[in-house]
Amino acid sequence: MSSLLRQSLQDRRLAAPLLEEIRKTAADIPGNARVMEVCGTHTVAIRRSGVHSLLPDNILLVSGPGCPVCVTPTSYIDNALHLLETTKATIVSFGDMLKVPGSDGRNLAGYLGRGRVRIVYSPAEMLPIARESAEAVVFLAIGFETTIPTVAAAFLQARRAGIENLFLYTAFKTVPPALRALLDSPDRNLDGFLLPGHVSVIIGEQPYLFLEKRGGVPGVITGFEPLDLLQGISAVLKQIARGQQRVENTYTRAVRSGGNPKAREIMEQLLEPVDALWRGFGRIPASGLVLNQAFRDADAQLQFSLPPLRNVEPPGCLCAQVLQGRVLPAECSLFGKRCTPETPVGPCMVSSEGTCAASFRYGDAEP
Amino acid sequence: MCLAVPMKIEKILEDRKALVKQDDLETEVDLTLIEDPKVGDYVIIHAGYAIDLLDLEEAEERLKLFRAMEESG
Amino acid sequence: MSISERITLEHGSGGALSRQLTEQLIYPILSNDAYRELADATDFEIPGRTFITTDTYVVDPVFFPGGDIGTLGVFGTCNDLAVCGARPRYLTVGLVLEEGFPTADLRRVLESVRASAEQAEVRVISGDTKVVPSGKGGGIFLNTTGVGEALGDHLLSVNNIKEGDSVLVSGPVGSHGLAILAIREGLKIGATLQSDCAPLFPLCEALYALGGSLRFMRDATRGGVAAVLNEAVAENRKCGMEIQETAFPISGTVAAASDLLGLNPLEIANEGVMIAVVAPKAAAEALSRLRSFQTGREACQVGVVSVRHPGRVILETAVGGRRILDLPRGLLLPRIC
Numbered sequence: 021m022s023s024l025l026r027q028s029l030q031d032r033r034l035a036a037p038l039l040e041e042i043r044k045t046a047a048d049i050p051g052n053a054r055v056m057e058v059c060g061t062h063t064v065a066i067r068r069s070g071v072h073s074l075l076p077d078n079i080l081l082v083s084g085p086g087c088p089v090c091v092t093p094t095s096y097i098d099n100a101l102h103l104l105e106t107t108k109a110t111i112v113s114f115g116d117m118l119k120v121p122g123s124d125g126r127n128l129a130g131y132l133g134r135g136r137v138r139i140v141y142s143p144a145e146m147l148p149i150a151r152e153s154a155e156a157v158v159f160l161a162i163g164f165e166t167t168i169p170t171v172a173a174a175f176l177q178a179r180r181a182g183i184e185n186l187f188l189y190t191a192f193k194t195v196p197p198a199l200r201a202l203l204d205s206p207d208r209n210l211d212g213f214l215l216p217g218h219v220s221v222i223i224g225e226q227p228y229l230f231l232e233k234r235g236g237v238p239g240v241i242t243g244f245e246p247l248d249l250l251q252g253i254s255a256v257l258k259q260i261a262r263g264q265q266r267v268e269n270t271y272t273r274a275v276r277s278g279g280n281p282k283a284r285e286i287m288e289q290l291l292e293p294v295d296a297l298w299r300g301f302g303r304i305p306a307s308g309l310v311l312n313q314a315f316r317d318a319d320a321q322l323q324f325s326l327p328p329l330r331n332v333e334p335p336g337c338l339c340a341q342v343l344q345g346r347v348l349p350a351e352c353s354l355f356g357k358r359c360t361p362e363t364p365v366g367p368c369m370v371s372s373e374g375t376c377a378a379s380f381r382y383g384d385a386e387p
Numbered sequence: 388m389c390l391a392v393p394m395k396i397e398k399i400l401e402d403r404k405a406l407v408k409q410d411d412l413e414t415e416v417d418l419t420l421i422e423d424p425k426v427g428d429y430v431i432i433h434a435g436y437a438i439d440l441l442d443l444e445e446a447e448e449r450l451k452l453f454r455a456m457e458e459s460g
Numbered sequence: 461m462s463i464s465e466r467i468t469l470e471h472g473s474g475g476a477l478s479r480q481l482t483e484q485l486i487y488p489i490l491s492n493d494a495y496r497e498l499a500d501a502t503d504f505e506i507p508g509r510t511f512i513t514t515d516t517y518v519v520d521p522v523f524f525p526g527g528d529i530g531t532l533g534v535f536g537t538c539n540d541l542a543v544c545g546a547r548p549r550y551l552t553v554g555l556v557l558e559e560g561f562p563t564a565d566l567r568r569v570l571e572s573v574r575a576s577a578e579q580a581e582v583r584v585i586s587g588d589t590k591v592v593p594s595g596k597g598g599g600i601f602l603n604t605t606g607v608g609e610a611l612g613d614h615l616l617s618v619n620n621i622k623e624g625d626s627v628l629v630s631g632p633v634g635s636h637g638l639a640i641l642a643i644r645e646g647l648k649i650g651a652t653l654q655s656d657c658a659p660l661f662p663l664c665e666a667l668y669a670l671g672g673s674l675r676f677m678r679d680a681t682r683g684g685v686a687a688v689l690n691e692a693v694a695e696n697r698k699c700g701m702e703i704q705e706t707a708f709p710i711s712g713t714v715a716a717a718s719d720l721l722g723l724n725p726l727e728i729a730n731e732g733v734m735i736a737v738v739a740p741k742a743a744a745e746a747l748s749r750l751r752s753f754q755t756g757r758e759a760c761q762v763g764v765v766s767v768r769h770p771g772r773v774i775l776e777t778a779v780g781g782r783r784i785l786d787l788p789r790g791l792l793l794p795r796i797c
Contacts (some may be wrong), residue, residue, distance in 0.1 A: 032779050032780040071779065072783070073783060141721065246777075
């Protein structure tokens with residue numbers, strides 16, 4: 021059943037009427053419509069699927085802060101490298117973080133061959149790694165609300181199993197506070213949001229409702245297959261054209277309006293909100309999650325006395341501005357020259373979901 | 388930031404895990420985040436965990452909508 | 461005295477244990493009518509123009525569904541000869557073993573080499589074995605050098621490619637790399653994900669007979685078909701390609717696994733698939749020939765050579781959009797993002 025569904029959601033005959041709708045709606049919008057794809061996975065999906073090339077010229081899709089690798093400050097990598105250099109700890113990480121440069125350009129990949137860094141697909145894999153190791157095992161806990169419950173579930177299971185050498189180095193972030201910061205910024209230039217589909221699976225519609233208040237913009241929860249993308253884009257354009265300002269869910273097969281309460285409950289067992297430092301945005305109140313009191317003994321930052329995070333931008337890197345949707349990759353003087361996927365200067369190029377990487381690899385318009 | 392794909396629960400295993408399947412691909416996932424999962428349910432999988440159920444009826448409804456648009460267009 | 465259970469440094473030192481390993485294990489498995497004795501060098505004859513290629517195999521894990529480092533070592537090198545229009549004839553096998561490598565595993569790899577060589581109709585005629593200290597190797601590294609006999613005078617090259625030419629793929633893509641990744645990452649993905657490791661010579665021979673209508677062939681190993689297509693247009697700067705995403709045969713299992721891991725089947729390594737570029741009038745015949753073989757039965761046309769975007773491969777996507785099909789970049793790692 022699943023593959024039939026997937027094929028239907030890529031069917032160009034079914035896409036045609038949606039595209040027609042988009043064209044008609046775009047024609048009704050005076051000037052440009054600036055829509056932010058909050059989620060890095062949307063940035064990639066929109067380009068990889070070719071949807072980007074099909075949109076009318078007055079629809080400008082700008083990328084947002086929804087790339088957990090991109091919004092993690094450089095000093096997080098510096099601190100991880102420091103751990104590797106000064107202790108015998110093993111670092112466990114998702115593959116996405118492996119080649120992100122720290123402040124001096126070094127990354128974690130160099131330690132891969134020596135077995136000090138282990139790449140995992142699922143946080144559940146940190147349990148056997150911890151069991152087999154005589155040393156501390158530190159998990160690089162980055163991610164948004166889609167990923168956070170999976171790490172929380174794995175860690176709680178480790179605790180129940182009596183594993184004591186597992187630590188989390190948290191840089192978890194939550195999406196709605198970043199959207200609020202974008203909305204509140206004085207020179208904001210946004211007409212609507214494509215809201216992240218899988219984050220919404222966890223959090224539901226409620227946390228986005230502030231968008232409906234005065235000064236807000238429409239937000240449409242959108243899925244990731246080509247027809248999902250077209251439907252989400254069509255819906256947000258219709259609201260923009262009509263001057264509406266609602267939170268709308270077009271990804272109803274996956275997103276319940278109340279989200280996944282069980283997943284949130286597991287997050288709450290382990291974590292509590294904290295102010296967090298976002299690359300590009302600076303400090304956003306209550307936008308991060310850390311281990312709560314009961315689990316502080318597993319907090320790597322505390323237990324290894326890691327310095328607090330700082331933002332250090334490599335010279336010339338405009339990643340911070342790209343993340344806020346203010347600058348397009350091609351507008352950065354390093355783009356495609358000094359900064360390429362092989363020689364990335366900033367995380368927007370290194371991350372597989374980074375705006376600059378997507379723009380470089382898939383092209384940004386009709387090729 | 389969220390790659391997640393739907394697969395069908397074939398068998399519930401011990402320790403809150405399940406065998407899931409799509410085409411001939413089988414893999415094991417963790418069901419801790421799902422309330423009351425059953426064999427035959429479709430789940431959305433991210434990083435080795437099922438993060439929620441997929442509502443097949445909703446999926447069908449939307450597809451019907453797309454097909455209707457195509458026919459009338 | 462029988463050989464020890466594990467390889468030791470002495471097995472590579474040139475002394476008694478080295479002789480024992482070669483005479484009792486390696487040579488008996490690999491010897492054939494062209495490799496009749498253990499000498500410092502072996503003589504052979506190949507008439508006419510000769511091709512030579514070499515490749516080193518460091519695959520981890522050593523054993524995987526559908527093959528092992530021995531299978532790869534033979535088919536990989538033979539395929540490099542085949543796609544250049546050469547009939548593979550002879551191979552050398554160089555082994556670098558890590559101290560502690562199980563002798564039973566070595567035996568298994570050698571048996572694979574023997575069986576694959578038989579299947580590919582090539583003969584191993586020389587070899588070498590070294591042992592490195594524990595921690596300095598990956599269990600086993602294998603180098604094979606292959607020589608082959610030109611099928612004819614027509615030289616295949618990316619520079620033969622012309623506007624309008626048809627771009628063909630010989631079979632379903634993405635299996636090998638995914639099978640390896642699944643094991644390496646312990647992904648508990650079912651056994652249906654198998655390497656497609658296979659000899660391509662029969663397919664290449666069938667296409668070579670098309671003469672000048674066959675412009676060029678390449679096997680789509682590391683980097684998948686995306687790498688081959690990009691390399692072709694990068695080397696031949698006058699041309700680009702327009703490719704249809706939906707034209708590529710991809711098994712449901714590969715599609716599902718690559719979705720799960722956030723990877724693109726077009727960028728994943730194959731070991732039994734090739735790209736061929738032919739003159740448009742020869743495309744139907746070329747496909748018919750490919751499809752007459754088991755490994756080519758899903759062969760199809762995936763696009764055309766164009767001059768619209770020289771140096772670029774443009775993909776028409778499933779939903780009817782367009783985007784660049786870029787060279788794969790970076791390591792093949794499963795992603796969650």
